[in-house]
Amino acid sequence: MDLRSVDLNLLVTLEAVISERSVTRAAATLGLTQSAVSHALARLRRTFRDDLLVRGPEGMVPTARAREIAAVLGRSFSEIERVLEDEWQFDPATSSRRFTVRASDYVAPFLLTELCARLRREAPRVALDVRHFRSPDERVEQQELHLRVGGPGGVDDPAIESVQLLADEYVVLMSGDHPHAHTELTLERYLDLSHIKVSPYALGTAVIDDALADRGLRRHVAITVPSWFEMRNVVAGTDLVVAMPRRWAGAPFFAAGCVWRPLPLPEVTFTVDVCWRRRDRHEPGLRWLRDLVLGTFTEAPEAK
Secondary structure (H helix, E strand, O other), rough: OHHHHHHHHHHHHHHHHHHHHHHHHHHHHHOOOOHHHHHHHHHHHHHHOOOOOOEEEEEEEEEEHHHHHHHHHHHHHHHHHHOOOOOOOOOOOOOOOOEOOOOOOHHHHEEHHHHHHHHHHOOOOOOOEEEEOOOOOOOOOOEEEEEEEEEEOOOOOEEEEEEEEEEEEEEEEEEHHHOOOOOOOOOOHHOOOOEEEEEEEOOOOOHHHHEEEOOOOOOEEEEEEEHHHHHHHHHHHHEEEEEEHHHHOOHHHHHOOOOEEEOOOOEEEEEEHHHHHHHOOOHHHHHHHHHHHHHHHOOOOOOO
């Protein structure tokens, strides 16, 4: 294909539609009408001889060809923006900018104390808006950071870049007086217990049910709660158990009066990734915040 025959403005539109997974949202991002974006998408389909995006239950889904194009466009546009914005600087000491970070219950206790202290020292006028996820796979909005939980392998989305913050595994927390507190927790014993299940919005344990289902098994879930903090005192005072991240298992603020045993499903692990939109890769302020989060969490002590 001769590049001179392609309207390069169409490539900007294509990158926006793939990133937003919606003609309407892409139009808002680009400052165009929905009709103009739809017309541009039709021209792009003719140019590349591919559907590029097809309708799915949760919006527009990129084809394999579109994902390939998006990966190239994302890198190219980031480099162009970096060159054009070379003089654009961010000074944390004087900036009064507001940043948005979405983080799960799992991340916040280890991150926010040190992060906020560093913000007050290094960027006293910067404001931080920390939000929970409304759904486990919530989209990364423009100039927003996500601290997202997922399986090993990272985020599979050409519009998103990510760096692994940490890897962890689940353990089974129970009262120090529990009959199995000091015995080996076999899978058979684990299935005989009554469980608390945490919502997937808060780094839940649905992955454990999936692993059990793969083996033709299921556990008895007595209580389902929306957050870890609804059950931190329940376990110590009952015979209920909960699968929780190992990093939290020895934290006095959470697991006082409890003990933990290894989860008898060794394949069940997870990662926490810092995610941002590829097009924001070189944006100075967001890059500074991203580096601050990575440094803060790397230096934070792990609960023993």
